[in-house]
Amino acid sequence: MTRRTAFLVLIALGLLSADRAAAQVSVYGVLGLGIPGRPASIRARALGSGLDAVDATGAVNPAATALQQRLAVSGYVVTSGRRYEAGTVNRGDLRDTRFPFVLIAGPIPGAPVAFALSYAAYTDRSYDLTSSDTVTLRGTPVTATDRIRSDGGLVDVRGAIGWNVTTRLQLGLGVHLISGSTRESRSRQFDDPNYGPVSQRGDVSYSGWGVSVGALLTPASWLRLGVSGRRDSRVEVTGPLLPVVETQLPTTLTAGFTVAPLRSLRWSTSISWRSWSDARDDIPDSFNLSVFDTWEFGSGVELGGPDIGVSRIPLRVGVRYAQLPFSPTADQPTEVNISVGSGLAFAGNRAMFEFSVERVRRDGGGALERAWHILFGLTLRP
Amino acid sequence: MRWPTWRRRGESVSAAVRQARVGYGLLPLVAVAIVGCEEALTAPGACPDFCPSVVLEVRDTVIEGSLERDEWVRGYFQPYQAAALRIASPAAGIESRGIIRFTAFGEEFNEGGELRPIVSLDSFRVDLGLLRQFAGVDSLEFAIHRLPIDVDTTTTFLAVDPLFDDSTLIGTLVVPDSVESGTVSLVLPGDAFPTFAADSQRAAIGLAVRGAAPAWADVRSREGVASAIVPASLVRFVTIDSADGETAERLDTRQVGFDTFVAPDLAPPAPDVLAVGGLPSARAFLRVNLPLGIMDSSEVVRATLLLVPSEPVIGSMGDTVKLRALGLQADVGPKSPFFLAPADSVGAADVLVGATDTIEVDITYLVRPWQGDSTLARALLLTVTPEAGSLGEIRLRSTRSLQGAPAMRVTYVPLFFEASP
Numbered sequence: 075m076t077r078r079t080a081f082l083v084l085i086a087l088g089l090l091s092a093d094r095a096a097a098q099v100s101v102y103g104v105l106g107l108g109i110p111g112r113p114a115s116i117r118a119r120a121l122g123s124g125l126d127a128v129d130a131t132g133a134v135n136p137a138a139t140a141l142q143q144r145l146a147v148s149g150y151v152v153t154s155g156r157r158y159e160a161g162t163v164n165r166g167d168l169r170d171t172r173f174p175f176v177l178i179a180g181p182i183p184g185a186p187v188a189f190a191l192s193y194a195a196y197t198d199r200s201y202d203l204t205s206s207d208t209v210t211l212r213g214t215p216v217t218a219t220d221r222i223r224s225d226g227g228l229v230d231v232r233g234a235i236g237w238n239v240t241t242r243l244q245l246g247l248g249v250h251l252i253s254g255s256t257r258e259s260r261s262r263q264f265d266d267p268n269y270g271p272v273s274q275r276g277d278v279s280y281s282g283w284g285v286s287v288g289a290l291l292t293p294a295s296w297l298r299l300g301v302s303g304r305r306d307s308r309v310e311v312t313g314p315l316l317p318v319v320e321t322q323l324p325t326t327l328t329a330g331f332t333v334a335p336l337r338s339l340r341w342s343t344s345i346s347w348r349s350w351s352d353a354r355d356d357i358p359d360s361f362n363l364s365v366f367d368t369w370e371f372g373s374g375v376e377l378g379g380p381d382i383g384v385s386r387i388p389l390r391v392g393v394r395y396a397q398l399p400f401s402p403t404a405d406q407p408t409e410v411n412i413s414v415g416s417g418l419a420f421a422g423n424r425a426m427f428e429f430s431v432e433r434v435r436r437d438g439g440g441a442l443e444r445a446w447h448i449l450f451g452l453t454l455r456p
Numbered sequence: 457m458r459w460p461t462w463r464r465r466g467e468s469v470s471a472a473v474r475q476a477r478v479g480y481g482l483l484p485l486v487a488v489a490i491v492g493c494e495e496a497l498t499a500p501g502a503c504p505d506f507c508p509s510v511v512l513e514v515r516d517t518v519i520e521g522s523l524e525r526d527e528w529v530r531g532y533f534q535p536y537q538a539a540a541l542r543i544a545s546p547a548a549g550i551e552s553r554g555i556i557r558f559t560a561f562g563e564e565f566n567e568g569g570e571l572r573p574i575v576s577l578d579s580f581r582v583d584l585g586l587l588r589q590f591a592g593v594d595s596l597e598f599a600i601h602r603l604p605i606d607v608d609t610t611t612t613f614l615a616v617d618p619l620f621d622d623s624t625l626i627g628t629l630v631v632p633d634s635v636e637s638g639t640v641s642l643v644l645p646g647d648a649f650p651t652f653a654a655d656s657q658r659a660a661i662g663l664a665v666r667g668a669a670p671a672w673a674d675v676r677s678r679e680g681v682a683s684a685i686v687p688a689s690l691v692r693f694v695t696i697d698s699a700d701g702e703t704a705e706r707l708d709t710r711q712v713g714f715d716t717f718v719a720p721d722l723a724p725p726a727p728d729v730l731a732v733g734g735l736p737s738a739r740a741f742l743r744v745n746l747p748l749g750i751m752d753s754s755e756v757v758r759a760t761l762l763l764v765p766s767e768p769v770i771g772s773m774g775d776t777v778k779l780r781a782l783g784l785q786a787d788v789g790p791k792s793p794f795f796l797a798p799a800d801s802v803g804a805a806d807v808l809v810g811a812t813d814t815i816e817v818d819i820t821y822l823v824r825p826w827q828g829d830s831t832l833a834r835a836l837l838l839t840v841t842p843e844a845g846s847l848g849e850i851r852l853r854s855t856r857s858l859q860g861a862p863a864m865r866v867t868y869v870p871l872f873f874e875a876s877p
Contacts (some may be wrong), residue, residue: 102506
């Protein structure tokens with residue numbers, strides 16, 4: 075390893091070693107299992123997730139893993155600023171930083187297969203809420219101020235194998251380990267000094283598994299089609315003092331294509347469906363929660379870029395529409411993203427710095443949330 | 457598909473190297489900018505829709521049988537160890553009297569280090585440090601009697617009571633009710649103590665509160681804490697033979713050598729009763745046995761001891777008795793060491809003399825540490841403050857009582873970690 079490569083690896087480790095490996099924080103993350111993450115590369119995110127079904131550097135279609143020609147390590151960080159309105163609450167200037175995706179992938183020498191290991195956010199359940207209420211204690215009203223915090227979520231660790239059946243057909247198989255934890259805390263302060271403060275905290279852990287299969291077909295040099303399916307198990311939710319709770323995770327179906335009408339232009343589109351409503355029977359009636367299946371549609375255009383070989387700096391534009399699975403009402407929330415991104419290759423093709431900016435609007439279920447996401451990513455090919 | 461060469465056709469190698477350096481330069485800046493980002497997640501909850509479905513639940517319950525193996529022991533502090541002398545009239549409920557013996561004066565007067573003969577003993581002045589008085593009377597009257605100088609720690613009320621008659625009365629000190637505290641004085645004639653010379657220049661006085669109305673007062677003892685109010689003293693006014701053959705008037709002062717107060721013995725409490733306070737002071741010990749579901753699986757936010765008096769609280773009319781609950785460092789019986797409370801008001805209840813209502817003592821400051829440290833003795837003692845400094849005694853129903861046994865009221869929050877989606 076050269077000094078330059080070692081330098082890059084150190085920076086990458088610094089970026090990716092933080093403990094907040096989760097999707098972005100949202101007011102909708104309070105509900106259910108949280109707000110779903112996106113197992114997409116920074117490039118795919120800049121394209122509105124339109125590339126998901128055929129992306130070799132993402133974690134959606136295991137067949138796309140077969141497209142890896144060189145060993146690569148990639149990941150990115152997302153810094154978010156957001157504002158939300160819900161009921162009488164209108165709060166802005168909320169900021170957070172997350173590390174939602176890391177991938178190591180490469181070919182297996184001497185075989186027509188490639189492997190990929192990835193670590194992606196499955197859902198995020200991070201929130202930090204304060205509220206104040208009056209409770210009657212010993213016959214006297216007492217003002218209580220609560221702070222409810224959760225940090226973390228479910229993560230998806232995937233091992234995938236992609237097989238180049240022919241130059242036009244790839245098949246893939248992925249095995250998913252769903253784990254993660256949330257550090258939960260509840261605290262309460264009473265205005266009456268006769269009542270001591272309450273502070274409880276504990277880690278809730280999650281465990282499950284999943285299997286994904288996929289296929290890529292390139293019928294023409296300007297067209298690539300992708301399809302994948304994924305079946306996840308029930309997830310075990312365990313707390314230190316509570317019996318194990320199980321919740322069914324969704325089945326996911328994804329399809330998409332990439333079209334290259336010009337050598338320097340690619341248009342990618344993907345669509346996904348997830349059966350989140352499978353969890354409906356596992357939710358206690360006392361929970362004020364509606365669960366919906368979700369559709370997600372993304373499309374984006376990439377102009378130039380090193381993958382095409384016509385320029386060092388690509389330009390990416392995408393739009394994405396997604397439904398959210400959890401709502402406190404019968405109204406299913408939705409999310410719309412508009413994204414632009416680019417990147418810069420350097421170090422003799424062995425590194426690429428990428429970035430993307432997303433404007434996000436989430437609406438429904440009684441809340442409206444707007445956010446800016448700024449993504450910085452790094453890909454190393456030692 | 458292949459990983460392309462990003463050096464443009466015709467571009468020099470040095471240009472590519474410069475490009476790479478630009479990239480290297482960007483990375484640390486980006487890394488620092490991102491990792492150093494400040495998070496701001498705290499926001500008002502839009503409850504109940506956008507709050508977790510389960511929140512903290514506060515429960516409040518009275519737990520009978522949570523106290524066990526109680527006992528009481530008398531004799532921790534004697535009245536002569538108290539910081540104040542409680543002097544009360546018979547109408548105040550329990551009569552009590554003060555006893556003060558002053559240190560000895562010299563047979564000659566010390567004039568600048570030179571002893572001079574005393575020509576005549578002119579008068580005395582008694583100074584008393586009044587700490588407080590019962591506000592229910594217009595004017596408090598201290599009757600000052602001379603007492604034998606052999607009064608000591610064994611002197612009882614019965615022994616000294618006959619000495620408080622008119623033949624020993626040497627003065628009456630009237631204290632207006634406008635005087636809440638401070639030094640009050642009374643001048644006595646030179647013959648107030650007929651046996652003064654025979655007693656080796658020593659004197660002792662007895663203090664009683666006169667009058668038909670209920671009245672009482674606290675006089676600072678020599679064991680009292682240092683303050684602007686000083687203990688009693690006796691001032692002697694004499695005429696001496698000065699150095700040049702003339703006479704001169706002089707005075708000298710003696711402090712308290714011994715002081716105490718005495719009161720009639722009370723009838724002993726019933727076997728199923730706990731006594732706290734009184735003379736000498738008594739302490740009660742209680743062991744706490746709260747359910748594991750509360751001690752180990754909840755957070756106690758408030759714990760209150762519920763104590764039922766077996767009879768009206770004893771003491772001086774209009775006075776309050778401060779009952780305190782203190783945690784034991786180790787439960788080794790009546791000599792158990794105990795923790796001091798963080799403040800006088802913590803774990804304390806002021807109980808009016810004569811009261812029969814249930815006494816509530818907040819012991820949250822004891823129970824919460826018990827939850828976090830299983831090595832702490834889950835036991836407490838009850839005492840009054842100041843110990844032996846008043847006539848106050850509280851007699852409580854014990855765990856052996858058929859009715860009104862001590863109990864605890866606990867407000868708590870069960871431990872909870874949300875695990876359901």
